[in-house]
Amino acid sequence: MSDLGPLSFYLGIEVHQDDSGITLRQTTYDKRVIELGGLTDCNPTLTPMEERLKLSHDSMAEEVDATQYRRLVGSLRYLAHMRLDLAFFVSNVSRFMQRPMTEHKQAIKRIVHYIEGTLDYGLHYSRCPGVAHFIGYSDSNHAGDIDTSKSTRGMLFFLGNCLVSWQSVK
Incomplete structure (x- = not known):
């Protein structure tokens, strides 16, 4: 057994430790998800989903490639473990993996645009003095x-x- 020093990277999670606390991010994985979506250098959005968007199974829109849709949703689901701001929206688009339509794919693209603008987001656990x-x-x-x-x-x-x-x- 050997001491490799402070933890800095584990299962795609970047760990930054300093006197203020510990910060966990997935910036490298975020960039891979953007590439997987084919949206490298896309314009960022301020929100992960359009306001009051209601997605339905009974859509009459055109079907999209289910394999690519599932691959993107799976990548987003892994990312949502560290990104609480994505959890609800990724859960919402996960409901349509059986038969994804164009509007469902557009919702995923919107999430990827949001990720482009929030690459530095993560969880920060500060040192809590006292109670x-x-x-x-x-x-x-x-x-x-x-x-x-x-x-x-x-x-x-x-x-x-x-x-x-x-x-x-x-």
């Missing part, structure tokens, strides 16, 4: 899915200022 408070938040939309009338709920838990757990469930 840290445990705080939780939750929210839901009632019958928000237009296909099934099911609700989506989400939860966040913080220990001090550090996000330690989150979940979004349909």
Whole structure:
């Protein structure tokens, strides 16, 4: 066994450690997802999805290549483990992997455009001096899915200022 020094890279996650705390990012993987989507040097957007966009299984749009769609969604799902800002939107487009349509592919492209503008986003765990408070938040939309009338709920838990757990469930 040998000491290789402080952790700097693990399973595609870049680890930056300093006196303020630990920062986890996936900048290199972000760039690979953008290349996979064929959107290198695209214009960034401020939001990962259009406001009030409702995607449906009953779309009459043209079908797209399901293999490419699934590859992009799978890459985004791995990325969403570190990027809480993407979790809900990636979950939303994951529902259409069986028969993806043009509007579903457009939603994925919008997410990739958002990633282009947020390459430096990640999780920062600061050193919490003293007593840290445990705080939780939750929210839901009632019958928000237009296909099934099911609700989506989400939860966040913080220990001090550090996000330690989150979940979004349909």
